[in-house]
Amino acid sequence: MISPEDKDQGIARAPLLFVLAPVFLSLVLADRGLSTVPLGAVSFLICLGTLLIFSGARPLRFLSYSLLIALAASILSIISVARIQSFTLPAGSVTDGGEVILERSWGSKRAVVVEGEKGRFLLKVRPDQAVPEGQSIFFTGEPASFSRSAASSFREELYWRARGVRAEIVPTKISLKRTQLTGLPSFRTALRKKILLSLPSATRGYLLVSLLGASDPVLAGDHRAWGTAHLLAVSGFHVGLVAAAAWKLLSLAFFRRVLPHGGRIVLASLLIWGYSFLAGGAPR
Known part of the structure; x- marks a missing residue:
């Protein structure tokens, strides 16, 4: 004892x-x-x-x-x-296709992660070549090693390895299949379009960050100038705020009458996990 x-x-x-x-x-x-x-x-x-x-x-x-x-x-x-x-560069040219499960800004380019038949690959493309999440594409290209800067402690290789990316592919050909697949990436894309088309600039910038973890370039530039860029990164603090709000909502008299204590805990957990997957919808 x-x-x-x-x-x-x-x-x-x-x-x-x-x-x-x-x-x-x-x-x-x-x-x-x-x-x-x-x-x-x-x-x-x-x-x-x-x-x-x-x-x-x-x-x-x-x-x-x-x-x-x-x-x-x-x-x-x-x-x-x-x-x-366990990650090794494929030998020779790679031809594959699959669903785009992540699309985000990466410097002057757009980073696109494709879940293909041969594995999960990263493509860095021009902004005009970007493909929305949930779309199906085919590509051909040469595998390349992840870059590493001696002037920075950031490890791009580890960043993408943590997301299951097998290798970066320098694409020589990309073709788009006009089929929108169902799932979380497609839902995130539809929600992003709705926010971009229906809300004013400042509101949509903060909503994109808080709901989808997507960075708005103008808003990110302003916060870098103000020294508050860290506020735009979804973290445990933001998830904690959602958890507090969810429990506060479920503690209202109406929910206490219709749901037992255990049921409210389960529902709060579902809300928290739903937000975590939505805002941190990067592949795992």
Whole structure:
């Protein structure tokens, strides 16, 4: 048994910290060149060591649980590193087609992510060649390595890898199939068009950012000049505001009468997850 005064110690206070911290460290070490198997051993030892150091109370079977948790951290580290390192450039020219699942600005171009039969690919095209989300396209091009600037800490490769992109393709030919597929990308495109065509500029700019996570160039430029560009990035703060608003709404007398407490929690969770998928609709 763990005494009440020991409930806020060690793994009882932050259980996921002892698993996730070694995983994050393994990703950093993998970027420094450490191979997969030693990374698993390092994660195991770090997790076990932190458990022994920070857990004041050590009940029966504590060592067994600690070894199991350390093993889980080691396995997760190996899987995470293997996932990051599993992406390889296709050999030769690539011809594929599929649904556009993400379209966003990228410098002077538009970044288009296509879910094709051979994998998920990134195409950077001119603004006049941009294809809306939910549209089906076909392309032919040459694979290219992600660029990396020595003057910036931003890792474009990791950014797109986290979104499941296999490789960047420099397109030599793009053809559009006039079929609008159903799903979240199509819904986001339809909602974006509705906002752009029916609202004044300032209102539509903020609504695009808050609802779809889409940046309005004019609004983004103004906020950069004001030093408040970070407010335009959808974050946990914005999701927290939605969560508070959803729970406040569901706490009204009408909803308390028609829904039990558990039902209101489920509905609030659905609203929060719906907003998260809508505003952060980038591929996962």
